[in-house]
Structure formats: structure tokens, C-alpha cells
Amino acid sequence: MVLPQSCVNNGGQASLIRLDHVPQLDQEAPLSEKALRALGLWQARAGEVVTVIDEQMTSYLARLTSLEEGSASCVPFQRLRTPVESPIQIEVYLSLPDEEGFEQVLQKLTELGVNRIVPIKSECSATQEVRVARQEKSHCWLEVIRKASRQCRRAMLPEFLEVHSFTEALSCAATKELKLMLHEGDTTWSLTEGFGSFKPQSVALMVGPEGGFLDNEVEQAQAEGVLPVSLGPRFLRTETAAIVAAALVQSYLGDLG
Ligand code: SAM
Numbered sequence: 001m002v003l004p005q006s007c008v009n010n011g012g013q014a015s016l017i018r019l020d021h022v023p024q025l026d027q028e029a030p031l032s033e034k035a036l037r038a039l040g041l042w043q044a045r046a047g048e049v050v051t052v053i054d055e056q057m058t059s060y061l062a063r064l065t066s067l068e069e070g071s072a073s074c075v076p077f078q079r080l081r082t083p084v085e086s087p088i089q090i091e092v093y094l095s096l097p098d099e100e101g102f103e104q105v106l107q108k109l110t111e112l113g114v115n116r117i118v119p120i121k122s123e124c125s126a127t128q129e130v131r132v133a134r135q136e137k138s139h140c141w142l143e144v145i146r147k148a149s150r151q152c153r154r155a156m157l158p159e160f161l162e163v164h165s166f167t168e169a170l171s172c173a174a175t176k177e178l179k180l181m182l183h184e185g186d187t188t189w190s191l192t193e194g195f196g197s198f199k200p201q202s203v204a205l206m207v208g209p210e211g212g213f214l215d216n217e218v219e220q221a222q223a224e225g226v227l228p229v230s231l232g233p234r235f236l237r238t239e240t241a242a243i244v245a246a247a248l249v250q251s252y253l254g255d256l257g
Pocket of ligand 1: 181182183184206207208209210211212213229230231232233234235236237238241
């Protein structure tokens with residue numbers, strides 16, 4: 001089995017800013033060393049508003065009142081009625097597009113509450129090297145994710161993984177309860193029919209490059225339990241397909257809408 005490669009931004013649980021007690025609103029709360037490390041991942045600054053969670057997983061908006069080496073504190077000022085993080089885990093395996101637009105997808109997927117984004121190299125996709133050569137901005141992907149997470153007040157940064165090969169992506173997605181491949185071929189199922197009455201807690205979405213997934217890739221994925229699904233009769237750009245599919249999954253199974 002091919003092992004999934006590492007997360008490059010320490011997103012996920014490590015980025016949660018946890019309080020180790022239930023706070024009183026408008027009262028200063030000290031932050032633990034672990035929370036301090038999480039703040040480092042967000043590149044947070046004193047005075048900034050962040051989303052923190054307490055030991056019962058309730059989310060609060062809090063202002064960072066001090067942030068120094070070795071110590072930090074915040075004042076939680078608003079308890080949020082619903083958790084900021086989605087109740088379902090959504091992972092998007094995104095073929096690298098060769099044009100502009102990747103940053104925008106990263107931003108939108110982050111806003112939509114996706115947990116993990118994995119760029120993949122499929123047979124027709126651009127390579128990381130080509131993208132880096134063509135696009136100066138590719139070095140700022142992590143910054144795009146961080147900024148989007150801050151802007152939409154997420155409690156955790158989505159994990160951003162290294163570029164995976166198609167086969168590595170399939171093994172990485174293997175543990176998800178529902179695995180869907182967006183494919184505009186002769187697919188019998190629409191994305192929403194793909195859910196059926198099933199209410200999975202974790203969903204992997206595979207999105208193809210501008211040239212689409214090749215038949216052998218679709219067959220390989222199907223053999224690994226991935227269901228090819230359609231988003232309707234129009235051919236969408238890779239970026240559009242990724243954003244639309246994540247929004248539909250979040251709307252049907254998660255907390256969007
Ligand atoms: N295969 C096409 C071709 O011949 O040029 C177009 C690929 S499309 C531009 C890029 C990717 O977005 C596809 O591989 C698929 O993952 C997704 N996609 C776009 N439109 C879709 C649709 N209507 N249904 C399902 N997936 C779609």
C-alpha cells in the first residue's frame with residue numbers, strides 16, 4: 001500500500017486554539033502552550049480576533065489580548081450558537097489545473113469548511129514543476145488558506161497535503177465512508193443520487209484536470225470503491241466543479257444553508 005504523504009501546513013487538530021476550561025465571557029483567559037503553538041500556525045498577532053474552542057467543543061470569538069514568547073491570553077466575547085467546523089469531514093483531491101485559478105479554489109474550499117485539500121497529479125493534469133514555473137503565486141498557497149480561514153473565522157486550518165500521485169490519492173481517500181469522482185462521462189449517478197439515503201460522516205471528492213480523468217483512471221478508482229458521479233450536463237472548469245461539489249456535499253450532509 002502506498003502511504004499518504006505529509007501535511008505541509010500542520011492544519012487539522014493541531015491548529016485548534018483550545019481553552020482548557022469553559023470560559024466566562026469578557027474575562028481574560030490564559031492560553032496553554034498547545035494553544036500557543038496553534039496560534040503560531042495561524043501567524044496570529046495580539047489584538048486579533050480568533051475562534052477558540054473550550055473543552056466541550058463550544059466555539060467562541062475571542063480577542064488576543066497578549067501574545068508573547070511562552071505566554072498568551074485572550075478574552076472570549078461571543079459564544080457561537082453552532083460549531084464553526086462542519087460535522088462532516090470533506091476531503092478534496094484536486095488535479096492541478098495548468099492555468100490561474102488554483103488559489104481561488106483553495107480560498108473557496110476553505111470557506112466552505114473542507115477539512116483536507118490534496119493536490120493530485122493525474123494523467124492529464126499539470127505537474128507541480130510546470131505550475132511553479134508558470135505561476136509565481138504557487139508559493140503562497142498556504143498563505144491563501146491561512147487568510148481564508150481567518151476571514152471566515154474557522155476554528156482550524158484545513159490540512160493541505162503535498163502533491164500526491166493518482167494512486168497515492170486513492171490510498172489516502174480509502175478510509176473515507178463515501179468516495180466520489182467527478183466525471184462527466186456516461187455516469188449513471190448525479191452527485192446527489194450518489195449520496196442516496198446514506199449519511200456518511202466523511203466524504204472524499206476527486207476532481208479531474210481540464211483534460212478530464214482518463215478511462216483507465218476511472219476504472220482504477222472504481223476498483224477502489226470510488227463512485228463516478230456527474231454534476232449535470234455542462235462541462236465545468238476544474239475550479240468550478242470542485243467548489244460546486246464541495247458546496248453540494250456540505251449542503252446535503254453538513255452545515256451549509
Ligand atoms: N473531460 C472533459 C474534456 O474532455 O475536456 C472536461 C474536463 S472538466 C473541464 C474538468 C473536471 O471537472 C472533470 O474531470 C471533472 O472532474 C469535473 N467536471 C466538470 N464538469 C463536470 C460535470 N458536469 N460532471 C462531473 N464532473 C465534472
